Amino acid sequence: MLSIERPGEVCLVEEKLPDVPEGGFQVETLYSGISAGTELTYVKGTNPYLAATWDPALGLFLEGEPSVSYPVRGIGYMQVGRVTESRTRAVREGATVAMCYGHRTAYVADPMTDRFVELPADLDPLLGIYVAHMGPICANGLLHAAHDLHGPAVRHLGDGVRGRRVAVVGAGVVGLLTAVFALSGGAAEVVVVDETPARLEIAAALGAGTLAAEEDPAVTLKRRWRHGTGDRGADVVFQCRGQTRALALGLRLLRPQGTLVDLAFYTQGAQEVRLGEEFHHNGLTLRCAQIGRVPRGLAHAWDRERLSHETVALLREHGGPLREHVITDVVDFSDAPLFLTGLAARRLQSVQAVLRHQVEDQGG
Secondary structure, eight states, X not given: XXXXXXXXXXXXXXXXXXXXXXXXEEEEEEXXXXXXXXXXXXXXXXXXXXXXXXXXXXXXXXXXXXXXXXXXESOOOXXXXXXXXXXXXXXXXXXXXXXXXXXXXXXXXXXXXXXXXXXXXXXXXXXXGGTTTHHHHHHHHHHHHHHHHHGGGOOSGGGGTBTSEEEEEXXXXXXXXXXXHHHHTTBSEEEEEESOHHHHHHHHHTTXXXXXXXXXXXXXXXXXXXXXTTEESEEEEEEOOSOHHHHHHHHHXXXXXXXXXXXXXXXXXXXXXXXXXXIHHTTOEEEEOOTXXXXXXXXXXXXXXXXXXXXXXXXXXXXXXXXXXXXXXXXXXXXXXXXXXXXXXXXXXXXXXEXXXXXXXXXX
């Protein structure tokens, strides 16, 4: 198991697995994807759970004993494993499943409490890291855009982008997957904005248009995307970068009364978000899309299982380019501590890194 002992210190620790109980099953990890956003906040010591008490009943961070303390174990939400023992009819031995059980080489699961998605045989298991959680995060962003336009009458994931002009701020994994979801949903045009040329090249390889953030893309897009007199800009912006300057830029990209769907995780203040400027004068809407909630009124029809199904469909359609261009690093599980500390210290650069656990008969 991966353990973050304190800021900047990561190691592997041995974890004794319990026996598989009646009704449970055991998986051996094949792949475990790294979230370079959320997970690195624990390595850096910037995660808000480390400094305050989270009250789930009130939905507030309060002063008091931190909700999370070091060592931090069990983080990670992009696991793919093979079922090596099953004492339940819910899943068969030999099945490949996507789950969220943290960076471990093996795990004993209870199907009554642990969510799992059996991967179809025609899907590359490496891409399965997106099925349980990361893909639904991005799909939920699309769902919020659809709800903004149609309310509870949403029928298809692409209802909020079909035929519309879409900007995506940030070309990390969330931004790239969201851009592909928007393209798949029938957007008239999708433009990804980022500061890193190499990441813009990946976005272009996935079929999106690109603009460099430092070249004032708001002026460029508003000159190009005209809806009418005094009405220019993106119909919807997906903000996918945890920097307040990215949020400020996203607001500038919108047409009047447009909507920004925010999928980013901010760990600092928001001094660069100037709410007296475009946000106020253009009457904009800012919606936070977090995987813990789908839009109001859609929970029954659009649960996590459906969002995973939409992810599988996306991976079947675009899996080749995503594997080629987005998954930039596959490293052995034993190298995880050095790799994570290197990412946190910015000695290493990666878009999507995946930990690989070598098991017998893995089949590639």
